[in-house]
Amino acid sequence: MSTWTSTTLIGSVQRALRVLDVVADASRPLTVKAVATRSGLSLGTTYNLVRTLIHEGYLRGDTDGLLLGPRFPALRAQxxxxxxxxxxxxxxxxxxxxxxxxxxxxxxxxxxxxxxxxxxxxxxxxxxxxxxxxxxxxxxxxxxxxxxxxxxxxxxxxxxxxxxxxxxxxxxxxxxxxxxxxxxxxxxxxxxxxxxxxxxxxxxxxxxxxxxxxxxxxxxxxxxxxxxxxxxxxxxxxxxxxxxxxxxxxxxxx
Structure with missing residues (x-):
């Protein structure tokens, strides 16, 4: 039986991954508001996550919206x-x-x-x-x-x-x-x-x-x-x- 249960999951990491998934699946740059809507997160939470992900290089901000950053690993075909x-x-x-x-x-x-x-x-x-x-x-x-x-x-x-x-x-x-x-x-x-x-x-x-x-x-x-x-x-x-x-x-x- 797996020891990886829902009680060991960290919610903030899950939310950050959800934001990355939304940006990765988009065919155009997205605003923070659009990311919040698509991810189902509050605007405030999304802003905080986006700031952190930009700081760490997993996202980058552009004039038209958010894009994947240079540290994002290309791991999924999606x-x-x-x-x-x-x-x-x-x-x-x-x-x-x-x-x-x-x-x-x-x-x-x-x-x-x-x-x-x-x-x-x-x-x-x-x-x-x-x-x-x-x-x-x-x-x-x-x-x-x-x-x-x-x-x-x-x-x-x-x-x-x-x-x-x-x-x-x-x-x-x-x-x-x-x-x-x-x-x-x-x-x-x-x-x-x-x-x-x-x-x-x-x-x-x-x-x-x-x-x-x-x-x-x-x-x-x-x-x-x-x-x-x-x-x-x-x-x-x-x-x-x-x-x-x-x-x-x-x-x-x-």
Missing amino acids: DQHGILLARVREALSQVSDEIGAAAYLSRYQDGEINVVDIVDAASHPRVALWVGIQDSAHATALGKQILATLSPEERLDYLSRHPPADLTQNTISNRRVLLQHLDRVRDAALDRGEYAVGYTCLAVPVQTTDSIAALAISLPADDRRIADLASITDKLRAIAANLSLQLAADRFDE
């Missing part, structure tokens, strides 16, 4: 969303800080392209996503980078389900021309006003053995730094490469 989000948010924050542009990450999963997370730069907020990424992949650097990485069969399947449409006068909506364009995309994809007039977007690949994603930035078309896209691309590639290694290591540790 924690995959939270770990992914924590890694992605860290990379996007680095992009935003070092390049001074809004940063985005998209991912190809179950046959669809989705935006995982966005981090605004203080001086350059995100482009308004007036058309969902699934129906605008052909017109965005985020989407084009992923489409270019897919196999020809996967690419044709995606475009058959999401036919390219004109979003601006710069959008490539002719399927034959678009496919030729995607064939030329290698380590970086560019969108010059194809999704939103007045913006230039750049994306680079983020790849592991079982994941296809893209890391991107957006800048106003008149930003002087666009004249030196090569330098921006190099910085973005370095951060993307580091993120790829982290995600691959997390998968290996599962």
Whole structure:
């Protein structure tokens, strides 16, 4: 008979683990109030637990809410969303800080392209996503980078389900021309006003053995730094490469 009975359990530890579970299972950063609601704990108790977990490195606070911290062990398959989000948010924050542009990450999963997370730069907020990424992949650097990485069969399947449409006068909506364009995309994809007039977007690949994603930035078309896209691309590639290694290591540790 097991000696581990309910009388030997410590309630505060159970509550702290409940908070970690809630954050780990979330696909977006959560506010403390949201964590309290989902965990069934009082707001005061949740605040105290969150402060302690942040201090110990198991959680970290971000402008949009709570994320898993660097000391959180990747032990459960169910924690995959939270770990992914924590890694992605860290990379996007680095992009935003070092390049001074809004940063985005998209991912190809179950046959669809989705935006995982966005981090605004203080001086350059995100482009308004007036058309969902699934129906605008052909017109965005985020989407084009992923489409270019897919196999020809996967690419044709995606475009058959999401036919390219004109979003601006710069959008490539002719399927034959678009496919030729995607064939030329290698380590970086560019969108010059194809999704939103007045913006230039750049994306680079983020790849592991079982994941296809893209890391991107957006800048106003008149930003002087666009004249030196090569330098921006190099910085973005370095951060993307580091993120790829982290995600691959997390998968290996599962």
